[in-house]
Amino acid sequence: MLKKGCPDEYPINLVVNGFEIAVFQLTNQDLVDWAYGYLYSEGLIDSANDVEAVEFNEGTGTIQVSLNNSFDPEQMFSKKKHYTAGCGRGVTFFSMTDVKNFKKVSSREKYSLSYLLKKRSEFAQNTPLYLETGGMHGACIIHEDGIITVREDIGRHNAVDKIIGYALRKRLQPERLVLLTTGRVSYEMLSKAAKFGFAVIGSRTAATKQAVQLARFLNIEVVGYLRGKMATVYTSSGRVYDDVTGTTVTSKSIERGEVLTIFN
Structure with missing residues (x-):
């Protein structure tokens, strides 16, 4: 089946409490969801309640996030970076040892x-x-x-x-x-x-x-x-x-x- 177009990717700058985290290559869709998910996945927030506001400026390609909690960029970037495998090689600050300390999942669903x-x-x-x-x-x-x-x-x-x-x-x-x-x-x-x-x-x-x-x-x-x-x-x-x-x-x-x- 012939495809009609090419996939899009945009450089999106993530700024948290005035501090620039990084520039990410993203598809320009559902970016507010991405900001919440990324911040949670990397341990910058514990729940949606930690986020005061998210604003996306399409002109500058910037997502501005204001957090209610105390965000310490020095503590975050003092962690060792782990480059992910595969497409778009990203970075995570969680090692395998860190992940093993996550709470074990409990569910009765089948x-x-x-x-x-x-x-x-x-x-x-x-x-x-x-x-x-x-x-x-x-x-x-x-x-x-x-x-x-x-x-x-x-x-x-x-x-x-x-x-x-x-x-x-x-x-x-x-x-x-x-x-x-x-x-x-x-x-x-x-x-x-x-x-x-x-x-x-x-x-x-x-x-x-x-x-x-x-x-x-x-x-x-x-x-x-x-x-x-x-x-x-x-x-x-x-x-x-x-x-x-x-x-x-x-x-x-x-x-x-x-x-x-x-x-x-």
Whole structure:
């Protein structure tokens, strides 16, 4: 299928309490959600209540954020930077050791593989920027009632920050949501989801070994390669059950560090 246009990316300058954090390459859409999500993911805010105001000046490409809490830029930038893998190589200030200190996720929600596959397909049909250009990433949350909310961006990390920012602003309960992403689930992607408290993460593609190790440690279910009638379950938290083939998802093979791949 021929695409009509190229994906857009813009240099966006993030300024917090008058201090310039960095310039980010972003898709010029849902930038307020992104600001909330990024600040939360990097530990600059603990809730939406910490944000007094967010203003975007399209002319200068600047997002101005005013925080209610005390923001210490020297403390933030004294931390060691970790460059993320993949598209648009970003920076996070959380190491894997930091992420292991996050609160372990607790949730009694359970989902069938057929349900996740259905929602993944619905997600794919509701990504207008990708359908227009073929060059966008997306992130999606599945609400309790099955309704989905989608955010898109040129970068997979940005898309996840946008959907976390949306959920944060709406005061949604993360343990009752499912996060879906088009991008690879690497350790820093897992850390964003873990910090917010998602119990189940699904992706169209793979999860890295480091992300799976962290997910097991933090009690998060990770399902990859959600495509058609295929899925790979990397973890064994008991929140995802296989109603596609009848194979037990919480099998000993997964507990030994292997994965369960479903084909039908």
